[in-house]
Amino acid sequence: MPTEPQFDIVITRGTLFDGTGAPPFQADVGILGERIVAIGDLSQAKARRIIVAKDLHVAPGFIDIHTHSDISAPFNPWQSSAIAMGVTSQVVGNCGISLGLALHDPLFAFEQRWLAAYGKSIEWSNFNEFLLYLEEQGIGTNFLPLVGHGTLRKRVMGMADRLPTEEELHAMSRLLEEALEAGAWGLSSGLEYLPSGYADVNELATLCSLVRRYNGIYATHLRNEGDTLVESVQEALEVASKAQVPLQLSHHKAEGTKNWGKTKITLAMVDRARAEGLDVQLDQYPYPAFMTSLVVQTLPRSAQQGTNEEMADRLKNAQFRCQIVHEILAAHPEWNDLEPWQNILIGVCRGKPELQGRSVAELAQEAQKHPVEYVLDLIIETEGFVSAINFSIGEEDIVRVMQHPYTAIGSDAVASQVNERSLQDQIHPRVYGTFPRVLGRYVRQQQVLSEAEAIYKMTGLPAQRMGLTDRGFLRAGCYADITIYNPQTVIDTATFEHPHAYPIGIEWVLVNGTVALENGRLTNALAGKVLRANNRESR
Structure with a gap:
């Protein structure tokens, strides 16, 4: 009788980066079902499928800690651009914007316009219904949803330019708690945008105190990232300190030539806050331009x-x-x-x-x-x-922020795909190129980071920030979210002139043990999960 295969997939002859920042090592990876079950010499093992990774590097699937892909999930469930650049998990609902809290109401015209362009509409009335919608439809990457403060505020106060009454703040808290109970991972704000920008420290700290009770995080698009960058970081630190909640400074940068170099000050502020016991981290996309x-x-x-x-x-x-x-x-x-x-x-x-x-x-x-x-x-x-x-972003600031030990990589993307409809939109190349750009430009070409450091910033660091224990690392027991790439060729090809272009050098991507990218080609698998913070089985 032939021996039953021990594994569904074995990845063999690859160089492994385990996501901790440790040096690479040679080993094989054995996968059974959705999980990694063995790492070591599996040359004699039997598997239903063998992926030969000779001359390739094997890493945990990249965790994109800052995206807006909840916006595109209803019309691009495959999340093609994310998969193509090695991303297997996305933190969605950033900058105070949550599609899951939007309603079929004129007040939510922004959210509706994105969907309408692709023949979709809002078919849910609360956060949990949105997550159920995604689960029923299927999704290409794992999703970790945040609650957007701006959308939350619109639900209760519309676009009112004032502080909330006690009743309104209670109503916002109630909606936030419902979302946290549904599995949200925290609260995001977009203080440069309205109506989120109408909030003060006390409003945000009150909501973040509720987030703390659910072990969530507070991610903030600062009130200003240019002339008053330093003051805006101080405001974020004050909110986090009052609420005693982990703080994520989103897409950190200094906008405008007269503000270049201010990241020296803001990073020192982060270091000082961390030394005083406040849990502060950052994320960044590696481009000289922003888009909003x-x-x-x-x-x-x-x-x-x-x-x-x-x-x-x-x-x-x-x-x-x-x-x-x-x-x-x-x-x-x-x-x-x-x-x-x-x-x-x-x-x-x-x-x-x-x-x-x-x-x-x-x-x-x-x-x-x-x-x-x-x-x-x-x-x-x-x-x-x-x-x-x-x-308006200086290269020295990009490098300085990237080298900070608590900076993760985040695309700030709405995941897209190359098709006739998407080509009509002039988007930012970060949607297709963020992670390969770090590995190609800033690791291989400029040696700004070591490869192990870069992989840690894409995997282990965001996993730890979100409280994921079995994703973001290559070790037995973890989910088989895996990215395999060619370190000699990996690079972004999307440009500001032609942003809809998949990268090169990302060869294989596995999401929960299912092949989503095979020899550089998308399989259109819908193997992702909506990860709920209150459901450890899916984490």
């Missing part, structure tokens, strides 16, 4: 109030518009010149797609308008549904 709403990048808060339609209507008023132009140029006198606008490119602009990828400077010149006037007209025409890519 053109409204947020250019308009003062006084112009952003209300819905997008209300904002656009106010900007049509000549007196109000004159006042806003004055405020903008008082805050940014350099914007009187064309040169700074050459570094700001129109991103996703579904109302006027012909503008995508072009600089504001070029477009303003063609229109024979002052750049600020051009931007205001564009915001009116698109009702604010336009993003922009801003080249």
